[in-house]
Amino acid sequence: MPLVEVRRLVKEFPARGGWLSGRPPVRAVDDVSFAIEAGETFGLVGESGCGKTTTGRCLLRLVEPTSGEILFGGTDVLALSGRELRKARRNFQIVFQDPYSSLNPRMRAGAIVEEPLAIHKIGSPGERKARVGELFELVGLDPADAAKYPHEFSGGQRQRIGVARALALEPSFIVADEPVSALDVSIQAQVVNLLLDLQKRLGLTYLFIAHDLRLVRQICNRTAVMYRGRLIEVAAADRIFTAPAHPYTKALLSAIPHLKPGDRLERIPFPAANFRPLPLREINAGHFAAV
Amino acid sequence: MTSSSDRPLLRVENLRTVFPLADGREAAAVDGISFSIGRGETLGLVGESGSGKSVAALSIMRLVLPPGRIAAGRVELDGRNLLDLAEPEMRRVRGRRIGFVFQEPMVALNPVYTIGYQIAETLKVHGLARGDNARRRALELLQAVRIPDPERRAREYPHQMSGGLRQRAMIALAIAAEPELLIADEPTTALDVTVQAEILDLLREMRRAFSLSLLLITHDLAVVAEMADRVAVMYTGRIVEKARADVLFADPAHPYTRGLLTSIPSGESGARLQAIPGNVPGLGQAPAGCAFAPRCRERFDPCTTTRPELIPVGLDHTACCLLHDPAHALRATATEGRR
Numbered sequence: 001m002p003l004v005e006v007r008r009l010v011k012e013f014p015a016r017g018g019w020l021s022g023r024p025p026v027r028a029v030d031d032v033s034f035a036i037e038a039g040e041t042f043g044l045v046g047e048s049g050c051g052k053t054t055t056g057r058c059l060l061r062l063v064e065p066t067s068g069e070i071l072f073g074g075t076d077v078l079a080l081s082g083r084e085l086r087k088a089r090r091n092f093q094i095v096f097q098d099p100y101s102s103l104n105p106r107m108r109a110g111a112i113v114e115e116p117l118a119i120h121k122i123g124s125p126g127e128r129k130a131r132v133g134e135l136f137e138l139v140g141l142d143p144a145d146a147a148k149y150p151h152e153f154s155g156g157q158r159q160r161i162g163v164a165r166a167l168a169l170e171p172s173f174i175v176a177d178e179p180v181s182a183l184d185v186s187i188q189a190q191v192v193n194l195l196l197d198l199q200k201r202l203g204l205t206y207l208f209i210a211h212d213l214r215l216v217r218q219i220c221n222r223t224a225v226m227y228r229g230r231l232i233e234v235a236a237a238d239r240i241f242t243a244p245a246h247p248y249t250k251a252l253l254s255a256i257p258h259l260k261p262g263d264r265l266e267r268i269p270f271p272a273a274n275f276r277p278l279p280l281r282e283i284n285a286g287h288f289a290a291v
Numbered sequence: 292m293t294s295s296s297d298r299p300l301l302r303v304e305n306l307r308t309v310f311p312l313a314d315g316r317e318a319a320a321v322d323g324i325s326f327s328i329g330r331g332e333t334l335g336l337v338g339e340s341g342s343g344k345s346v347a348a349l350s351i352m353r354l355v356l357p358p359g360r361i362a363a364g365r366v367e368l369d370g371r372n373l374l375d376l377a378e379p380e381m382r383r384v385r386g387r388r389i390g391f392v393f394q395e396p397m398v399a400l401n402p403v404y405t406i407g408y409q410i411a412e413t414l415k416v417h418g419l420a421r422g423d424n425a426r427r428r429a430l431e432l433l434q435a436v437r438i439p440d441p442e443r444r445a446r447e448y449p450h451q452m453s454g455g456l457r458q459r460a461m462i463a464l465a466i467a468a469e470p471e472l473l474i475a476d477e478p479t480t481a482l483d484v485t486v487q488a489e490i491l492d493l494l495r496e497m498r499r500a501f502s503l504s505l506l507l508i509t510h511d512l513a514v515v516a517e518m519a520d521r522v523a524v525m526y527t528g529r530i531v532e533k534a535r536a537d538v539l540f541a542d543p544a545h546p547y548t549r550g551l552l553t554s555i556p557s558g559e560s561g562a563r564l565q566a567i568p569g570n571v572p573g574l575g576q577a578p579a580g581c582a583f584a585p586r587c588r589e590r591f592d593p594c595t596t597t598r599p600e601l602i603p604v605g606l607d608h609t610a611c612c613l614l615h616d617p618a619h620a621l622r623a624t625a626t627e628g629r630r
Binding site for chain 1: 339340454483484485486488491492511512513514516517537540550551552554555556557558559560561562563564566567568570571
């Protein structure tokens with residue numbers, strides 16, 4: 001059984017101007033289904049506005065889906081309410097994109113990491129302090145820095161604080177929403193390596209939302225490509241890159257700048273008007289495409 | 292005196308821009324950089340945040356805001372030192388001879404005027420066209436940057452456009468007065484990869500059509516690989532390596548350049564990323580000796596005490612690293628041997 005299974009997920013937002021405008025609601029997520037195996041890193045790629053962030057937030061019920069099912073270890077989290085939902089939430093956490101705005105600037109780093117423990121009333125204050133120290137070490141921060149405020153840390157260190165906080169409740173599943181795209185290249189690699197190490201040590205499962213296709217290829221087991229709220233291709237990460245089937249995936253790959261001067265590939269355009277919302281079908285073992 | 296044809300269009304020499312620190316000392320955000328750009332040439336100025344690359348661009352345009360100030364150096368445009376010009380004269384250089392494209396067009400474009408008006412106004416200010424002529428020329432420019440339906444778009448305000456269209460409008464505005472040099476600071480950083488590809492194509496096309504020289508400032512080596520003829524890599528306010536683009540990517544000489552190149556995901560499935568350890572030091576916090584030494588895998592004894600200078604390491608290729616300094620390289624090998 002997969003750890004996380006998403007079935008026919010739909011999220012609609014009211015159209016600009018509200019229902020009085022007469023415009024139909026916007027489908028940010030349109031009939032999305034996928035499953036993530038335990039211990040896997042599942043990539044979700046696409047350009048801004050494609051619905052990848054909304055999908056990630058629906059999984060954690062940070063955004064309430066319009067319809068569909070989200071099974072977590074077989075339990076439909078959309079059917080949970082109140083105390084059950086709070087309890088289930090310990091198992092899935094999120095690391096946000098922007099380490100500058102996602103940490104409360106008035107809280108000390110230690111308190112930020114401790115907060116989930118306090119909310120879930122786990123341990124005595126003394127035990128929580130000790131746990132915060134462990135978490136700091138786990139993510140490569142100096143426990144002595146727990147008394148500092150977020151602005152006293154660099155971007156990479158701040159993202160480590162975000163990771164430590166996400167790990168505080170010992171979740172099994174983490175949604176990493178563009179966790180390194182706000183960081184400098186040399187720091188990105190540090191944080192990605194940290195996430196990979198933690199996955200190995202703690203047996204974590206990741207939904208890795210990103211627009212950096214090279215990074216996704218390198219760290220994800222499988223990848224889904226999203227366009228206009230729909231999944232248009234799902235396959236082993238390597239396969240997406242070596243044998244893309246959907247014209248949009250091909251266009252996306254052809255737009256990646258190459259690292260060899262003078263070695264520029266022909267760009268493949270994908271005019272939005274060509275898009276047809278087709279269902280995914282298996283075109284090869286484990287390779288699905290909406291073609 | 293050299294003729295204007297073999298003289299570089301832009302020559303920056305020992306440019307130094309300083310900012311006061313809280314403790315009263317001054318720190319150099321740009322610390323004595325030199326480079327030149329030939330006519331029609333593209334120079335990629337690469338660095339991470341805090342490297343000083345954007346302050347360098349602002350210094351060239353003399354747009355550094357106080358309390359920051361240009362403390363030393365020369366910025367020669369076609370042989371004339373811009374740092375000597377009176378402000379009204381400098382204003383005629385900005386836009387007219389040097390065009391700018393910024394990362395965030397929402398900041399650079401005026402939100403209360405239509406795109407068409409802003410372009411026409413630029414033409415008027417520089418005395419190039421007015422009235423109906425200016426309006427017609429604005430439409431031509433919007434067409435040149437491939438904005439669909441230019442008549443309608445000319446009447447729109449910046450907030451009504453998508454990020455990609457805004458960046459096109461910004462480029463139209465930047466080239467309106469037909470400058471010789473275009474300075475583009477992270478022109479595609481805020482854009483999606485397919486839109487980035489379109490904007491890079493457009494910049495290439497404009498470069499050819501208007502014989503522009505381009506100073507392309509970016510953190511993204513892949514963008515540099517696509518666009519630049521030559522590359523200068525900056526770290527803590529200094530240029531640490533300069534080379535032709537193909538040489539820099541094939542044979543990087545500075546450990547920092549090598550680190551930047553290897554920290555880009557290779558796309559090889561399952562491989563660990565090669566990170567550069569540590570962080571870029573903040574303004575005024577660079578250590579003595581080589582500023583990169585604390586993060587450098589190849590450092591040896593003198594690196595923490597001796598400040599390296601740019602020295603030739605190949606044809607039209609310089610690097611700021613003691614590994615390449617014959618006086619120190621012997622000791623480096625000796626240290627290696629002892630390990």
